[in-house]
Amino acid sequence: MNWLTNYVRPRINSMLGRREVPENLWIKCPETGEMVFHKDLEENLWVIPVSGYHMKMPAMARLNQLFGEGNYELLPQPKVVQDPLKFRDSKKYTDRLRDGRTKTDLEDTIVAGVGELHGLKMVAVIHEFEFMAGSLGTAAGEAIIQAFERAIAEKCPLVMFPSSGGARMQEGILSLMQLPRTTVAVEMLKEAGLPYIVVLTNPTTGGVTASYAMLGDIHIAEPGAVIGFAGRRVIEQTIREKLPDDFQTSEYLYEHGMVDMVVHRHKLPDTLGRLLKMLMKLPADAKMAPAENTVEEATA
Structure with a gap:
């Protein structure tokens, strides 16, 4: 305990009427x-x-941007075993979960909702990076699968907003098992003939990139987002070469054909609305701005 910071300063501030x-x-x-x-x-x-x-944009704020505040159904969080491996590093896994819930007011890293975007029903699945770096664990994997199942039941498209450091090490192999499980869910949606669009946000890395984040029908990226599997330093040490300064950025991936568009956040709702209506073979809303398809237009 720091006596000056925790005791003396608050006493002085209270006497002088100062506000923190x-x-x-x-x-x-x-x-x-x-x-x-x-x-x-x-x-x-x-x-x-x-x-x-x-x-980084909070997950609930993204839902509000897409559907309007309160104009959506928030999907329930699935119930899973909280600490299957009884894991502990510098602190208990259960304590890390509690800290994440206190920080974000969420049960886990995935937030999913059903609403209408420009009159088209869709399911949105969003990673909350502030909850343990958006890491993919059993609860997150189950929430993603249930969101895909809801999209199939509603016969509507699904849009994914990944933002993650990868698989959650505190759950070991159970975390890695979410990669094939979510991949199967993507294939189920595609077999149903429904669109799947991924909006890659900063950062999207590790096992999330190696699974559902790179399986979309269309891949959109926000400007400047870091997108990749292994970290830059690991790659440089492995190949013993210096990588370009913009390596693994949205713009670099767009130039090399890894993403289809780089779109400014303000223009995402209109872009998504137009693309989804095209994929669903529905007439576009004339009020929607045209979809960007170049880095220059998207970041202007």
Whole structure:
């Protein structure tokens, strides 16, 4: 316990009438160092106004952007064994889960909802990166599978928003088993003739990239997102070569044919609406902005 910080400073502040300033009141742009007021950043969908840098966006905020606040059905979280391996590293796995739930008000990393986008029913599945780095465990895998099953039952498309550091090491082989399980769910949706679009966000790495994140009918990426399997340092040490500065970014993958579009976050709802209606063979809404298909247009 720090006596000065935890006892003396609060006593002085209370006597002088000072108020503690929240730590997240101002957000610093990782690219330019620009300081942005938290409320302004939130209103701009977590995009830095001047630089256009895409910060990580909370999962619930993404649902609200797609469907409108409260205009969707939130799918229930599946019940699974919380700590199947009784895992402990520097702290217990159960403690890490509790910390993640306190931090995000979510049961696990996956948030899924059913709603309408430009009049078309769809299922959206979103990773919450703030919950243990969006890692894929048993609960997340089960939530993803149930979302695919709901899309098949509703005969509607599914849009995935991955943001993850990969498989959850605290669940070992049980975590890795979610890769083939979710892959089967993707194939079930495709066999039903329903569209599956993936919107790759920052970062999308590890086992998530090696499974459902790269199996979409169309792959969209947000500007500047890091997308890959192994980390940059691991690859450089393996091949003993220096990689390009923009390696594993959305723009690099677009130039090399790994993603179909790089689309600004503000334009995602219209782009998704147009693409989904095309894939469902429905007439497009004339009010929707045209879908971007170049890096220059998408990031302008």
